[in-house]
Structure formats: C-alpha cells, structure tokens
Amino acid sequence: MPPSAANSATPPASQPAGDRVMVEPGARVKVLIPLPLDGAYDYRLPIDMVAEIGSFVVVPLGNRLVAGVIWGESTDSDVPEDKLREISGLLEVPPLPKANRAFVEWLAAYYLSPPGNVLRMAMSVASALEPPTTRPAYRRADIALDALEIRPTAARKRVLEVASDGFAHPASELASMAGVSSSVIKGLAEAGALEVMQVPDQARWTPPDPNLPGPELSGDQKIAADQVVAAANEGFSVTLLDGVTGSGKTEVYFEAIAATLAAGKQVLVLLPEIALSSQWLARFEQRFGAAPAEWHSDLTQGQRRRTWRGIAEGRARIVVGARSALHLPYPNLGLIVVDEEHETAFKQEDGVAYHARDMAVLRARLAEIPVILVSATPSLESLLNAKEGRYQLLHLPNRHAGATMPTVELIDITKDKPGRQQWLTPTLRKALEDNLAAGEQSLLFLNRRGYAPLTLCRTCGHRLACPNCSAWLVEHRFTRSLQCHHCGFTTGVPKHCPSCDDTDSFAACGPGVERMLEEATLLLPDARIEVVTSDTIRGPLQAAAFVERMENGEIDVVIGTQIVAKGYHFPRLTLVGVVDADLGLNGGDLRAGERTYQLMYQVAGRAGREGLPGRVMLQTASPTVPVMQALARHDRDGFLEAELKMREEFDFPPYGRLAALIVSGQDEGLVDRVAQAIGRAAPHGKGLTVLGPAPAPLALLRGRYRRRLLLKTSREVSVQKVLADWLGKVQIPNPIRLQVDVDPYSFL
Numbered sequence: 001m002p003p004s005a006a007n008s009a010t011p012p013a014s015q016p017a018g019d020r021v022m023v024e025p026g027a028r029v030k031v032l033i034p035l036p037l038d039g040a041y042d043y044r045l046p047i048d049m050v051a052e053i054g055s056f057v058v059v060p061l062g063n064r065l066v067a068g069v070i071w072g073e074s075t076d077s078d079v080p081e082d083k084l085r086e087i088s089g090l091l092e093v094p095p096l097p098k099a100n101r102a103f104v105e106w107l108a109a110y111y112l113s114p115p116g117n118v119l120r121m122a123m124s125v126a127s128a129l130e131p132p133t134t135r136p137a138y139r140r141a142d143i144a145l146d147a148l149e150i151r152p153t154a155a156r157k158r159v160l161e162v163a164s165d166g167f168a169h170p171a172s173e174l175a176s177m178a179g180v181s182s183s184v185i186k187g188l189a190e191a192g193a194l195e196v197m198q199v200p201d202q203a204r205w206t207p208p209d210p211n212l213p214g215p216e217l218s219g220d221q222k223i224a225a226d227q228v229v230a231a232a233n234e235g236f237s238v239t240l241l242d243g244v245t246g247s248g249k250t251e252v253y254f255e256a257i258a259a260t261l262a263a264g265k266q267v268l269v270l271l272p273e274i275a276l277s278s279q280w281l282a283r284f285e286q287r288f289g290a291a292p293a294e295w296h297s298d299l300t301q302g303q304r305r306r307t308w309r310g311i312a313e314g315r316a317r318i319v320v321g322a323r324s325a326l327h328l329p330y331p332n333l334g335l336i337v338v339d340e341e342h343e344t345a346f347k348q349e350d351g352v353a354y355h356a357r358d359m360a361v362l363r364a365r366l367a368e369i370p371v372i373l374v375s376a377t378p379s380l381e382s383l384l385n386a387k388e389g390r391y392q393l394l395h396l397p398n399r400h401a402g403a404t405m406p407t408v409e410l411i412d413i414t415k416d417k418p419g420r421q422q423w424l425t426p427t428l429r430k431a432l433e434d435n436l437a438a439g440e441q442s443l444l445f446l447n448r449r450g451y452a453p454l455t456l457c458r459t460c461g462h463r464l465a466c467p468n469c470s471a472w473l474v475e476h477r478f479t480r481s482l483q484c485h486h487c488g489f490t491t492g493v494p495k496h497c498p499s500c501d502d503t504d505s506f507a508a509c510g511p512g513v514e515r516m517l518e519e520a521t522l523l524l525p526d527a528r529i530e531v532v533t534s535d536t537i538r539g540p541l542q543a544a545a546f547v548e549r550m551e552n553g554e555i556d557v558v559i560g561t562q563i564v565a566k567g568y569h570f571p572r573l574t575l576v577g578v579v580d581a582d583l584g585l586n587g588g589d590l591r592a593g594e595r596t597y598q599l600m601y602q603v604a605g606r607a608g609r610e611g612l613p614g615r616v617m618l619q620t621a622s623p624t625v626p627v628m629q630a631l632a633r634h635d636r637d638g639f640l641e642a643e644l645k646m647r648e649e650f651d652f653p654p655y656g657r658l659a660a661l662i663v664s665g666q667d668e669g670l671v672d673r674v675a676q677a678i679g680r681a682a683p684h685g686k687g688l689t690v691l692g693p694a695p696a697p698l699a700l701l702r703g704r705y706r707r708r709l710l711l712k713t714s715r716e717v718s719v720q721k722v723l724a725d726w727l728g729k730v731q732i733p734n735p736i737r738l739q740v741d742v743d744p745y746s747f748l
C-alpha cells in the first residue's frame with residue numbers, strides 16, 4: 001500500500017486557530033522548563049523572534065541551555081530589567097497546544113507535583129525537538145531491468161515492482177514491502193535500478209478509513225454504539241461502557257472512533273499493556289484499513305521521535321498507547337478511550353504518581369471532548385460516578401453471537417486436597433485431562449513468577465531475603481537464580497546456608513508458574529505446555545508469536561500470570577483453572593476484594609468465548625467469602641453493591657479520599673525523625689484523620705528505609721489544600737525523599 005499517496009488525501013489536523021496567542025516581540029514571558037523547579041521563569045522574547053504561547057524554545061539556565069515552553073506573558077515579574085535573560089532560540093516544532101498546557105497545570109496541582117515534572121512527561125523525547133532531518137529513500141529509476149549488469153532475480157524483481165509506485169521509500173520500508181533483506185536494495189541502487197533521494201525523516205501513517213464497514217452490530221451493541229456516536233464531536237462527556245467479557249465492547253467503541261476520525265480529529269486509545277495487544281492491533285487494522293501509531297516503552301528512540309512529531313504535527317490520527325501517551329502534544333484531539341479502565345497498570349507509582357484513567361477524564365474535560373471508559377469489571381470509582389449521574393452508563397449484558405458465560409466452580413482445597421508437594425486438586429487434574437482429551441485448550445492461572453516464592457533452610461529455618469528490600473528472594477529455575485521482584489537483585493542459589501552453614505539444605509516453599517509446569521508435565525506428559533509470564537514474553541514480538549501459537553492450536557495448556565488474564569480471545573480455550581484464588585486477598589488492602597473479583601472475573605472471561613462452552617475452576621481455601629460466592633453465582637452487581645456499602649460506611653474511596661506520604665532515605669534514624677516531625681505537624685479538624693507514621697510493609701526498598709503516613713478525609717475536604725498547608729510546615733532535609741501519593745493504590 002503506498003503510504004504517501006493516502007497521506008496527501010487529507011490535510012493534517014491542527015490546533016484551532018482561536019486557541020493560538022502570539023507574543024509581542026520584546027515582551028517578558030514565563031518559560032516553563034521540564035525540571036522540578038517551583039514554577040515558570042521569566043525571560044525576554046528577542047525583538048526579532050516570532051513566537052506564541054506554547055512555543056518550544058531554548059533558554060539559558062545557569063550556565064547551560066535547556067529546552068522549555070513559553071507558558072504565558074509575564075505580568076507579575078520582579079526580575080529587574082538588567083537581570084532578565086533572553087530566549088536564545090525557537091525550536092522547529094508546533095507549539096504545545098492550549099489543552100496540553102492546561103493539563104500540565106491541573107495535573108501538577110492535583111498531585112502536588114512541580115509543573116516542570118509534569119511537563120517533562122510531555123517532553124520525554126528530547127530529540128523530537130531537534131530540527132527535522134532527512135534520510136535516504138529509493139524509487140524505481142527510469143531504466144529497463146535487462147539494460148542493467150545484474151541478474152534479474154525474483155527478489156530483485158519484487159523490489160522493482162513495489163518501488164514503481166511513484167514514491168520514494170526508505171530502504172527498510174522497501175525491503176519489508178518486498179519481503180527481502182536491505183542488501184538487495186543496496187545492490188539495486190548501486191546498479192542504478194533504484195534512484196536515491198533525501199526525504200524528511202518522518203513516520204508516515206496511512207490515515208485510518210472511518211468509512212469502511214464495521215461488523216453488523218447486535219441489538220444491545222447498536223444501542224450502545226448509537227449513544228457513543230451521538231456523544232462524539234459533542235463536547236465533554238464521560239461514558240462508562242460496562243459489558244461482560246466477550247460482549248463486543250471493542251466493536252462498540254470502534255464506532256465512536258470512526259465518527260471522530262470522520263470529523264478529522266485525532267483519537268487516543270489507552271490500553272493497560274499495549275505490548276501484549278497484538279490481537280487488538282490486528283482488529284483495528286482490519287476495521288480501519290490502517291495501523292494506529294503506537295506509544296509504549298518498547299519503541300526505539302527513532303520511533304519515539306518520529307511518533308512524537310507525527311502526533312504534534314497532526315499526521316498521526318489515531319494513537320494507541322500506555323498511560324504515558326496521555327501527555328503527548330495532540331493539536332486536535334477529539335476522543336479518548338480508556339480500555340480496561342479498572343486496571344491498576346494505569347496508576348503510575350514512580351515520579352509523578354498519577355492515575356491515567358482519572359487524568360484522561362481531566363484531559364477530556366480541558367479539551368472539551370468525550371471520553372469512554374471501558375471494562376467488564378469497572379472500578380468502584382467509575383461505578384459510583386455513573387450511579388451519581390456524572391458518567392453516562394452503557395450496558396452490554398450478553399456475550400456476542402449467543403456465546404454463554406462460563407460456569408464457575410469453587411474447589412475447596414481443604415476438602416478436595418492436592419497430593420504432597422502438589423497444588424492441583426484431583427478435580428482440576430481430572431478436568432485438565434478431560435479437556436486435553438477433547439482437544440481443547442486450558443489455562444492454568446497463577447499470579448506468581450518463578451519457581452517458588454520462598455526458599456528456606458530445612459536445618460535452621462533461615463529464609464533467603466533480599467539484602468536491599470524487605471522481601472523474600474524468589475527462586476527462578478529457568479535462569480537458575482534467586483531474584484528480588486522489587487529491586488531486581490539477582491544471585492545464585494547458595495551452596496551453604498548463610499545462617500547455619502549446612503550444605504544443600506534449602507527447600508522451595510510454595511508454587512510459582514515454573515513449579516506448576518513440573519506438576520502439569522507429570523500429569524499431562526503428552527501435552528504441549530507453555531509458561532507465559534513477563535520473564536518468557538519479553539516484548540510485542542514474543543507476545544504476538546504466543547498469540548499465533550495459541551490461535552494455530554500449537555499449545556494445549558498455558559500456565560500464566562496476569563499477563564494472560566485479560567483481553568485475549570482464543571476460541572478453543574475452554575478451561576480456566578485458578579491455582580490459588582485467595583492469593584490477592586492475603587495482602588488485605590482496601591481494594592483487595594475488588595481487585596480479586598476483577599482479576600478472577602477477567603481470567604474466567606477467557607474461557608468459552610465462541611461456540612465451545614467454557615468452564616472455570618477456582619481453587620480456594622475460603623469458598624464462603626463474599627468475593628468467591630459472587631464469582632460462583634455470577635452476582636457481580638451484588639458484590640459491588642456490598643463493597644460500595646462497606647466503603648461508604650468507613651468513608652473509604654470512592655466516598656472518602658486518601659493521600660499517602662512516603663518518607664524514605666538511607667539513614668534509618670533520620671527517616672524516623674523526619675517522619676515523626678511530619679506526624680507532629682499533621683492537620684486536625686472535621687473529616688480529617690492521619691494514620692502513622694509507621695514502617696511501610698516494604699520497610700526497606702532498594703536500600704532505602706521507608707515510613708508511611710496516610711491522610712484520610714471526607715469527600716468535601718480539599719485534599720490538596722490540606723496537604724499543601726501541612727507540608728508547608730515541615731522542612732525535609734536533603735537526603736530524605738518525601739513522596740506524595742494522592743489517591744493511592746499501593747499501600748506497600
């Protein structure tokens with residue numbers, strides 16, 4: 001397909017002219033720099049520089065030059081005239097759009113973060129700000145093949161054929177279009193059959209075609225699709241698309257995407273694990289005839305640079321990405337979709353701790369565009385918003401094409417006991433055997449990487465722990481190592497116990513996926529079994545290859561962690577066995593029940609998605625607890641109602657508000673003193689409670705001691721104001737770090 005031909009069909013989207021404000025030459029302006037400074041700094045715009053608010057510029061800071069953004073005119077400057085420095089250069093990039101600038105400010109204020117730190121997320125690709133460069137590209141030269149001095153091999157003929165479309169293609173693109181190696185291109189160029197020219201080094205996306213027909217929608221799907229299409233291009237709104245697994249939620253929001261694209265606007269789709277989303281990408285391409293621009297951590301630096309610019313220049317119409325895609329400079333964003341909105345992967349824990357779902361709603365409000373939140377197991381936050389009328393709620397109660405929901409059986413492991421050093425109950429073992437005999441696929445789910453979560457000395461009971469973290473080391477047999485899953489510390493299994501010096505005295509305790517592989521292999525010696533975790537699937541290519549093996553029926557049993565629990569659609573996968581359904585309940589934080597429900601429901605939702613009925617077995621030691629009962633009875637709403645009620649009673653989110661303070665440093669005594677000083681300055685008043693300081697559950701992490709405080713407020717209280725007043729009263733000495741986590745999800 002000739003990308004450049006399609007490219008010229010529609011003019012690039014750009015920021016509405018009304019949003020652009022020029023700056024007077026010579027004026028004083030505020031420039032925000034992507035560093036943790038306390039605000040924007042004053043500079044002068046040189047009289048010969050034409051710039052606007054949002055322009056990317058280079059400014060002197062101390063004795064170096066840094067990139068920044070003109071944030072506004074400076075009206076309250078107290079920098080004396082002779083101290084004011086000039087902007088030293090204007091960068092050749094479209095200005096940061098108004099909605100993006102407002103987003104930076106709101107996000108910074110909400111999470112009490114320096115705005116420069118938030119801007120840094122928008123400017124994450126430094127090279128994208130450099131002047132555009134060129135790269136060589138090739139097209140068919142006007143010379144007959146038999147006039148050349150090289151042999152006309154099949155590969156060469158193919159290249160010349162695809163290179164005859166009238167456009168110049170980079171060597172890699174031409175090679176992949178013709179299915180040959182780059183050396184073939186090089187040879188043809190040297191022989192004069194291909195003409196080389198310099199073209200701008202930019203990505204080209206075929207614009208998706210919103211007019212291609214989608215599938216015929218079912219009655220419920222059609223009702224939902226009509227609503228999201230009606231909301232498209234109509235200003236700010238939030239829609240919660242709540243439908244059971246396999247109900248066709250993706251098809252429904254594709255309709256809203258089509259309507260937005262047809263209006264010439266950009267679309268952003270946030271997925272929790274984009275690297276694992278090859279099936280989603282294939283469906284998108286099938287529906288819209290073109291691939292979306294992708295944004296995630298597996299891109300190369302060159303891809304990031306080209307994608308960033310393509311978005312800023314409005315050439316990338318549809319972006320699918322991880323949470324960081326929210327910060328990109330869309331000049332003409334028309335719709336945001338957050339798929340699997342309940343996923344905690346949307347919460348960023350490092351740096352600026354923000355929640356991408358919540359910020360997607362904010363971004364949509366600032367840009368006055370719709371946002372669609374999608375899930376089979378919506379978060380209580382979103383459900384309450386829908387219940388109270390702030391979000392529009394759409395329901396898809398049935399699976400597509402008459403596929404039924406899987407049956408869910410609870411297996412009480414205290415009665416139906418696994419054998420010695422085994423973790424599968426006789427019932428689940430039998431089901432696995434039967435399913436294999438029937439030629440259908442099974443999934444064994446265990447959210448634990450490695451072989452065993454704990455290794456201890458049989459002689460003295462010593463447990464092998466991470467030297468940098470308060471955590472046990474996890475044995476990984478595939479790599480013959482012990483690993484800390486918090487800091488990445490890795491070591492070999494010691495010969496002698498470090499405590500009693502006994503030899504070869506270590507025993508593995510508890511199962512991880514690698515250990516389940518042993519058990520499953522003994523049980524099903526003829527089955528093709530594969531372990532799927534972040535250790536075995538290391539990027540989008542490996543994930544896509546796994547999907548292909550599943551689709552081709554090359555795998556009988558998958559043993560996997562949460563990376564296989566969601567999104568996938570494998571028609572022949574009919575049995576899901578959860579090895580330890582209680583695992584997530586043990587930590588006991590406020591969302592443990594909600595999260596266990598979501599994860600179990602999602603993994604169960606992988607079973608029986610087409611003609612073949614599905615069967616789910618949850619192994620549990622507590623079959624009577626509400627979450628297990630709700631799963632077995634398919635009583636999601638009853639469970640969520642009860643959860644909501646409990647949260648309301650204790651004034652927990654989504655009713656009350658929380659903010660966590662984490663004090664950390666290498667000097668434990670100093671960490672304690674600072675944490676206590678923060679505790680002494682704690683606010684009092686109606687609707688406010690402060691818990692702690694107390695050692696964090698991960699009291700040592702990456703060599704830093706950690707203490708936590710938790711602020712709990714009623715809904716009417718402004719958490720930001722309370723925190724700002726509170727933290728304004730304490731001095732944090734330099735080696736100590738204070739992390740503020742508004743609306744925390746992790747309590748470790």
Ligand SMILES: Nc1ncnc2c1ncn2[C@@H]1O[C@H](COP(=O)(O)OP(=O)(O)OP(=O)(O)O)[C@@H](O)[C@H]1O
Nearest residue numbers: 215216217218245246247248249250251376400567
């Ligand atoms: N109207 C339709 N016509 C044809 N196929 C459909 C239709 N609706 C859904 N499907 C197919 O049914 C399957 C499930 O749909 P989809 O993946 O959109 O469901 P979902 O609700 O997003 O599921 P999950 O929450 O489990 O990810 C897909 O293979 C999809 O292509």
Ligand SMILES: [Zn+2]
Nearest residue numbers: 466469484487
């Ligand atoms: Zn560690």
